[in-house]
Amino acid sequence: xxxxxxxxxxxxxxxxxxxxxxxxxxxxxxxxxxxxxxxxxxxxxxxxxxxxxxxxxxxxxxxxxxxxxxxxxxxxxxxxxxxxxxxxxxxxxxxxxxxxxxxxxxxxxxxxxxxxxxxxxxxxxxxxxxxxxxxxxxxxxxxxxxxxxxxxxxxxxxxxxxxxxxxxxxxxxxxxxxxxxxxxxxxxxxxxxxxxxxxxxxxxxxxxxxxxxxxxxxxxxxxxxxxxxxxxxxxxxxxxxxxxxxxxxxxxxxxxxxxxxxxxxx
Amino acid sequence: xxxxxxxxxxxxxxxxxxxxxxxxxxxxxxxxxxxxxxxxxxxxxxxxxxxxxxxxxxxxxxxxxxxxxxxxxxxxxxxxxxxxxxxxxxxxxxxxxxxxxxxxxxxxxxxxxxxxxxxxxxxxxxxxxxxxxxxxxxxxxxxxxxxxxxxxxxxxxxxxxxxxxxxxxxxxxxxxxxxxxxxxxxxxxxxxxxxxxxxxxxxxxxxxxxxxxxxxxxxxxxxxxxxxxxxxxxxxxxxxxxxxxxxxxxxxxxxxxxxxxxxxxx
Numbered sequence: 001x002x003x004x005x006x007x008x009x010x011x012x013x014x015x016x017x018x019x020x021x022x023x024x025x026x027x028x029x030x031x032x033x034x035x036x037x038x039x040x041x042x043x044x045x046x047x048x049x050x051x052x053x054x055x056x057x058x059x060x061x062x063x064x065x066x067x068x069x070x071x072x073x074x075x076x077x078x079x080x081x082x083x084x085x086x087x088x089x090x091x092x093x094x095x096x097x098x099x100x101x102x103x104x105x106x107x108x109x110x111x112x113x114x115x116x117x118x119x120x121x122x123x124x125x126x127x128x129x130x131x132x133x134x135x136x137x138x139x140x141x142x143x144x145x146x147x148x149x150x151x152x153x154x155x156x157x158x159x160x161x162x163x164x165x166x167x168x169x170x171x172x173x174x175x176x177x178x179x180x181x182x183x184x185x186x187x188x189x190x191x192x193x194x195x196x197x198x199x200x201x202x203x204x205x206x207x208x209x210x211x212x213x214x215x216x217x218x219x220x221x222x223x224x225x226x227x228x229x230x231x232x233x234x235x236x237x238x239x240x241x242x243x244x245x246x247x248x249x250x251x252x253x254x255x256x257x258x259x260x261x262x263x264x265x266x
Numbered sequence: 267x268x269x270x271x272x273x274x275x276x277x278x279x280x281x282x283x284x285x286x287x288x289x290x291x292x293x294x295x296x297x298x299x300x301x302x303x304x305x306x307x308x309x310x311x312x313x314x315x316x317x318x319x320x321x322x323x324x325x326x327x328x329x330x331x332x333x334x335x336x337x338x339x340x341x342x343x344x345x346x347x348x349x350x351x352x353x354x355x356x357x358x359x360x361x362x363x364x365x366x367x368x369x370x371x372x373x374x375x376x377x378x379x380x381x382x383x384x385x386x387x388x389x390x391x392x393x394x395x396x397x398x399x400x401x402x403x404x405x406x407x408x409x410x411x412x413x414x415x416x417x418x419x420x421x422x423x424x425x426x427x428x429x430x431x432x433x434x435x436x437x438x439x440x441x442x443x444x445x446x447x448x449x450x451x452x453x454x455x456x457x458x459x460x461x462x463x464x465x466x467x468x469x470x471x472x473x474x475x476x477x478x479x480x481x482x483x484x485x486x487x488x489x490x491x492x493x494x495x496x497x498x499x500x501x502x503x504x505x506x507x508x509x510x511x512x513x514x515x516x517x518x519x520x521x522x523x524x525x526x527x528x529x530x531x532x
Contacts, residue, residue, distance in 0.1 A: 039313075040307070040313060040317055041306070041307055046420070046508070046510075047305075047306060047506050047508075048506050048507050048508070051306055051506045147417070147421055148414070148417055148421065148428075151413070151414055151417040152414070154312070155413055155414065160435075161431075161435075162414075162431055162432055162435050165427075165428055165431045166428055169426075169427075169428050240313050240314050240317045241314050242312070242313075242314070244312075265531055
């Protein structure tokens with residue numbers, strides 16, 4: 001089979017990666033996509049690095065069976081904790097979401113005070129701060145784990161008063177530091193973007209790594225000459241059946257899909 | 267080995283079952299206990315019945331390897347969705363938490379208006395309502411799923427303002443119905459008891475099935491003549507390592523333990 005015709009694989013712990021998928025569809029409308037959401041084991045962000053690595057290996061093996069030509073880790077917890085290990089283990093091109101997020105933040109910040117929000121595992125890894133300071137030595141970086149944002153997004157409570165209250169609790173601290181940009185360091189968080197914007201204030205630029213990630217995939221396909229010119233099919237798999245996945249999928253992508261349940265555990 | 271010397275097995279999706287364990291320790295201080303918390307796959311309440319059954323089978327097989335003499339399902343999601351199936355599959359005595367909760371509620375209600383809060387899977391199963399009406403035909407039963415309570419409890423946000431706000435959102439509806447008793451239909455919820463009490467009001471009796479469950483185990487052991495007279499060791503296993511588990515364990519049980527990580531997936 002012509003490699004250009006093979007789909008792109010995208011995965012996340014649940015619905016979060018759909019925000020990346022949306023940008024990939026916008027930027028690469030003619031690519032076929034296979035998405036895997038690990039809804040049986042969501043959330044990842046409160047789990048250990050070892051376990052997240054194990055889950056990721058199972059998913060990548062599944063995506064390889066689907067004959068994908070490249071993979072996007074649409075999950076910051078996996079990207080920040082396991083990217084290097086996964087890249088050396090698997091002989092397939094893998095793109096992650098941290099570097100694109102860092103590149104975007106450096107572009108938009110003026111006062112070099114950058115905030116990052118993510119899961120506990122992502123914040124604990126300290127990868128965002130390290131990567132920002134590698135490129136912008138005098139940057140000040142302020143991080144905050146927001147562990148309830150994923151359950152809130154998975155519940156579909158996107159702009160609810162309770163979500164505003166939770167966001168106020170988490171973001172209070174960051175507001176003190178006069179940040180001018182805030183990286184959404186979890187792919188679930190763009191679902192709560194309006195709420196986060198409302199709480200952090202209009203003068204802080206929200207950085208969503210999703211668009212840059214899609215651009216990076218486009219560049220990679222162009223460089224290799226393996227762009228698809230006449231695809232555009234999107235297929236969704238989950239590890240546990242849930243109406244909420246299909247609901248949020250239609251909300252984010254404006255496409256109706258019924259995700260297929262598969263078992264990937266080894 | 268003398269059967270009376272063998273431990274009691276207790277399991278839950280995470281820290282919730284510790285509230286049951288606490289009562290078992292109070293009621294049966296000389297029993298050895300082996301606890302398993304499925305912290306790698308928590309929460310169960312938003313997952314499908316099939317998946318919760320699969321997870322439960324893996325855990326029961328693990329507890330059987332630990333040579334337990336009887337098992338307590340310290341999880342309402344498992345009890346309400348899978349108890350009958352598990353009971354027929356396994357040749358080991360299994361006690362669940364629904365019937366004890368129902369018995370307690372019927373004892374305390376005066377106006378026969380009973381509220382139930384639990385996970386989505388527990389509420390969806392309708393088992394509490396069915397069991398209450400079997401025993402108290404003219405009871406009015408009002409149910410409400412509170413999906414964020416488990417993540418809040420697992421985060422240790424037990425009496426935080428945000429937890430009060432979330433509880434207010436969920437319990438608003440139940441308050442209208444003039445209930446005089448409220449079953450905590452999830453073993454995580456006793457961790458939030460002070461908050462729930464504050465929101466639902468002092469005139470509503472909170473029913474925690476944990477105590478009755480422990481009593482039921484005691485009766486079973488007495489009937490069979492297999493009580494332990496000189497044990498009292500407690501051992502904790504988890505499927506993912508987490509400091510939070512150990513922290514909440516010490517908070518609930520007033521005992522310090524370091525849970526051991528084990529892999530139970532088949």
